[in-house]
Amino acid sequence: MIMVVAGRGHNMDDVASVQLLPPFKRKRDGIVRCRSNSFRQSKKNENIELKMLDDKTCYQDGEILQLGKRLLSTVGEWDFNMFTLNKLTNGRALFHTSLHLFQEHNLIEIFKLDIVKLMRFISLVEEGYHSSNPYHNAVHAADVTQAMHCYLRERKLDKALSPLEKMTAIVSAITHDLDHPGVNQAFLIATSNHLATLYNNCSVLENHHWRSALGLLHESGVFEHFDRSLWKTMEWQLKSLILATDITRQQEFLLRLRNHLDQNNLNLDDIEHKNFVLQIALKCADISNPGRPWELSKRWSELVCDEFFKQGDCERQFNLPVTPFCDRLSTTVAKIQTGFMNFVVMPLFKEWYRFNRTSLSEVMLSNIKANADNWDRIALEAEAQKLKQEQEPLAEEEEEEEEDLDNDGMNDMKPPGGSHQYHTTIVVIERTAADCDDEKQSTKSSESAESIIPDLPQTGDSTEDDIPLCLYRRHSLPPPYMMCRDTMFPNKRESFQRGLSRRYSLPVGAMPNSNSFDKLVEKLSSLVDSSPTNGTHFDYDQRPRIVSISQSLDAKTLSSAALEASKLTSAHGLDPALLAQRPYTSEPHIAMLAHQYKLNNRIGNLAYLAKNLSVAGIVPHLHSRVHANNRTESVSTCRQSLPSLSTLPVDGSFFNIPIHNERLDSAEASGQHVNAVCEESERSLFGEKNNPAIQNTDKDLLIEAMHCVDAICLSGVDTADNPDLTHQSTTIAHSSNHVAPALKSPSSQPGGMFSGRHHATEEEMPLLQPLQNFNKDSNSEPPRSKKSHPNDSFSH
Numbered sequence: 001m002i003m004v005v006a007g008r009g010h011n012m013d014d015v016a017s018v019q020l021l022p023p024f025k026r027k028r029d030g031i032v033r034c035r036s037n038s039f040r041q042s043k044k045n046e047n048i049e050l051k052m053l054d055d056k057t058c059y060q061d062g063e064i065l066q067l068g069k070r071l072l073s074t075v076g077e078w079d080f081n082m083f084t085l086n087k088l089t090n091g092r093a094l095f096h097t098s099l100h101l102f103q104e105h106n107l108i109e110i111f112k113l114d115i116v117k118l119m120r121f122i123s124l125v126e127e128g129y130h131s132s133n134p135y136h137n138a139v140h141a142a143d144v145t146q147a148m149h150c151y152l153r154e155r156k157l158d159k160a161l162s163p164l165e166k167m168t169a170i171v172s173a174i175t176h177d178l179d180h181p182g183v184n185q186a187f188l189i190a191t192s193n194h195l196a197t198l199y200n201n202c203s204v205l206e207n208h209h210w211r212s213a214l215g216l217l218h219e220s221g222v223f224e225h226f227d228r229s230l231w232k233t234m235e236w237q238l239k240s241l242i243l244a245t246d247i248t249r250q251q252e253f254l255l256r257l258r259n260h261l262d263q264n265n266l267n268l269d270d271i272e273h274k275n276f277v278l279q280i281a282l283k284c285a286d287i288s289n290p291g292r293p294w295e296l297s298k299r300w301s302e303l304v305c306d307e308f309f310k311q312g313d314c315e316r317q318f319n320l321p322v323t324p325f326c327d328r329l330s331t332t333v334a335k336i337q338t339g340f341m342n343f344v345v346m347p348l349f350k351e352w353y354r355f356n357r358t359s360l361s362e363v364m365l366s367n368i369k370a371n372a373d374n375w376d377r378i379a380l381e382a383e384a385q386k387l388k389q390e391q392e393p394l395a396e397e398e399e400e401e402e403e404d405l406d407n408d409g410m411n412d413m414k415p416p417g418g419s420h421q422y423h424t425t426i427v428v429i430e431r432t433a434a435d436c437d438d439e440k441q442s443t444k445s446s447e448s449a450e451s452i453i454p455d456l457p458q459t460g461d462s463t464e465d466d467i468p469l470c471l472y473r474r475h476s477l478p479p480p481y482m483m484c485r486d487t488m489f490p491n492k493r494e495s496f497q498r499g500l501s502r503r504y505s506l507p508v509g510a511m512p513n514s515n516s517f518d519k520l521v522e523k524l525s526s527l528v529d530s531s532p533t534n535g536t537h538f539d540y541d542q543r544p545r546i547v548s549i550s551q552s553l554d555a556k557t558l559s560s561a562a563l564e565a566s567k568l569t570s571a572h573g574l575d576p577a578l579l580a581q582r583p584y585t586s587e588p589h590i591a592m593l594a595h596q597y598k599l600n601n602r603i604g605n606l607a608y609l610a611k612n613l614s615v616a617g618i619v620p621h622l623h624s625r626v627h628a629n630n631r632t633e634s635v636s637t638c639r640q641s642l643p644s645l646s647t648l649p650v651d652g653s654f655f656n657i658p659i660h661n662e663r664l665d666s667a668e669a670s671g672q673h674v675n676a677v678c679e680e681s682e683r684s685l686f687g688e689k690n691n692p693a694i695q696n697t698d699k700d701l702l703i704e705a706m707h708c709v710d711a712i713c714l715s716g717v718d719t720a721d722n723p724d725l726t727h728q729s730t731t732i733a734h735s736s737n738h739v740a741p742a743l744k745s746p747s748s749q750p751g752g753m754f755s756g757r758h759h760a761t762e763e764e765m766p767l768l769q770p771l772q773n774f775n776k777d778s779n780s781e782p783p784r785s786k787k788s789h790p791n792d793s794f795s796h
């Protein structure tokens with residue numbers, strides 16, 4: 001049963017404001033059970049208990065659906081209330097808005113979209129947003145999408161844009177903040193977050209958003225029937241739109257737009273110009289909340305500041321410099337808003353109005369002005385109030401206080417004051433794309449991990465309560481464990497806890513710098529040899545021996561081995577479709593790993609190893625746990641992602657996977673964290689007496705192998721230029737961990753990625769560094785010196 005409780009003060013006004021209320025009867029207790037229809041979170045026949053706290057009004061069976069439908073029919077209105085829709089759809093505003101807009105723009109028909117795949121895509125996206133973020137959650141994405149829809153309806157754009165461009169605009173709005181961690185780029189850099197490393201401190205979040213979006217597009221297969229050129233166009237546009245939302249590049253876009261308008265040379269027949277206009281449209285949509293009617297705008301302002309302040313709290317706790325506009329002790333919502341509206345939003349919307357003089361543009365401008373004035377007034381009133389309070393204390397007390405402050409230097413802690421702090425901050429962080437390149441060189445060295453080590457418990461014993469809320473993250477931030485162990489501290493092998501306790505998607509820097517590689521290969525080789533499937537379903541004699549894998553092993557062999565692996569798994573009753581959703585178990589993924597093999601033989605060994613582990617059923621199990629950890633926040637959703645476990649063969653040769661729904665149920669009932677259940681499960685898996693493969697294996701080494709595989713994923717390769725593997729390999733690379741790096745495909749290589757040894761591009765090098773380190777102790781490749789030419793390390 002899902003309880004929808006309307007927040008105090010936000011319930012009836014939402015609904016009434018859009019005049020959706022039919023004359024519903026009120027019940028005395030204010031509670032009615034109603035069966036929801038299509039506006040339902042998940043399970044069939046789920047009851048929704050809708051309780052309107054404030055005025056005891058409630059809705060009857062089916063009425064919610066009607067309300068939602070009626071509200072959605074006004075989705076083109078600028079005063080559309082996304083909060084209300086979110087309530088009426090039981091938290092699924094993004095899903096319903098997106099689906100509705102696909103229909104409204106006739107995109108399903110035009111592009112022959114499979115509705116189930118489309119729904120899956122949208123659901124995955126929705127799930128990819130963190131509901132724990134006050135602002136950067138799925139409702140914000142829905143709001144931005146609705147704003148984008150309003151812009152697309154404008155005559156000028158409607159006429160000029162093709163259906164593909166409209167669809168891309170909608171998809172980019174839906175996904176533009178996917179997997180946002182609720183903190184900004186500066187925070188990620190300051191805390192040495194793995195994403196910052198991955199993207200060289202440059203448009204870190206936006207890169208992550210678009211790579212994640214791409215991953216989900218592949219995972220859902222919604223556009224898999226597109227021909228190559230259609231797909232390429234879409235991919236290019238999606239990337240350029242999402243990357244444009246980096247707020248630190250505001251000035252760059254604003255100036256370019258102003259230039260075009262001054263010279264009156266925006267040509268909407270030109271594909272590049274159209275793309276630029278769409279970038280601007282998405283940027284406007286992204287910061288359109290100040291242009292909404294006051295009640296809506298105010299709510300967004302409070303939410304975004306709430307998120308800023310949470311980041312500030314976190315910074316304070318970690319003894320990091322507190323970002324001025326995130327410091328609840330020195331600024332206010334009103335000050336932030338006047339700064340943001342006057343110096344960031346207004347200039348952009350003024351140019352937009354020059355570009356598109358319509359009543360909508362006018363309304364937005366006048367709303368921004370009115371809202372900024374409101375915040376100004378609120379700020380002034382607050383100042384006056386503060387002043388009054390300060391004047392009240394007795395003169396003696398004031399003197400004493402002054403003395404104290406002077407003595408202990410507390411004056412330094414006074415807020416920097418002024419109402420333009422946000423503006424100042426924006427100016428400080430403003431930079432152009434060109435600056436990014438410089439940053440790549442400088443930021444990392446200047447902000448060493450040591451310099452920002454916070455006072456965190458070193459033992460790893462910290463309970464979840466000890467960790468600030470904003471550290472609970474999915475792919476975008478390592479979980480608290482990683483934060484403590486690896487992100488906040490120098491990435492030393494010794495600081496990395498080995499064993500069974502945790503395995504997450506690893507930050508690149510946490511890649512094990514193993515000097516026991518050979519031992520690992522040997523051990524795991526014996527594992528494969530002793531696999532219970534040996535000779536039964538998989539012809540191991542035909543495979544290259546792990547210990548003897550060398551340059552002679554063709555990547556194709558790995559690919560075909562993976563194919564056999566998938567046959568094997570289906571022979572064991574595993575649904576290949578399910579398996580394909582997991583990393584390490586599908587042909588394309590192995591192919592991707594095989595590409596790594598091309599880059600580095602040792603990694604190739606591991607790729608093969610990973611495949612074999614997956615055949616042996618180990619990786620799927622481990623991965624499921626990781627998947628559950630990453631993907632879900634509650635036991636019940638975890639359960640949904642685990643049914644594949646119960647389909648694993650239990651014929652004695654495989655493992656008896658001891659995770660069952662009942663266990664999860666009881667965990668839920670006793671308030672146990674899902675991680676604990678999974679961990680326990682894993683422990684019993686490894687302790688499984690009837691499992692000779694496991695018994696023969698050094699558990700630590702096995703875990704280490706898993707870490708390696710994760711790291712391989714993190715250092716994945718965009719195989720976009722390979723005609724055979726285009727979609728699939730990126731699918732797995734992106735969907736598996738949602739942490740796909742910004743690697744360029746080796747397009748300079750004739751014939752694609754399997755045609756000879758690939759020389760890493762300059763862009764790839766920093767990302768491959770950990771892989772190089774990994775092999776430092778092994779014999780084949782020379783260790784990479786920092787100053788050597790990027791290509792040197794891969795040449796013989």
Ligand SMILES: Nc1ncnc2c1ncn2[C@@H]1O[C@@H]2COP(=O)(O)O[C@H]2[C@H]1O
Nearest residue numbers: 245247286287289290300301304337340
């Ligand atoms: N009302 C607001 N007040 C202050 N900052 C905002 C407001 N709305 C949006 N922003 C900022 O503008 C950014 C636009 O991109 P994001 O959505 O990633 O993150 C957003 C916030 O950082």
Ligand SMILES: [Zn+2]
Nearest residue numbers: 144176177286
């Ligand atoms: Zn946004």
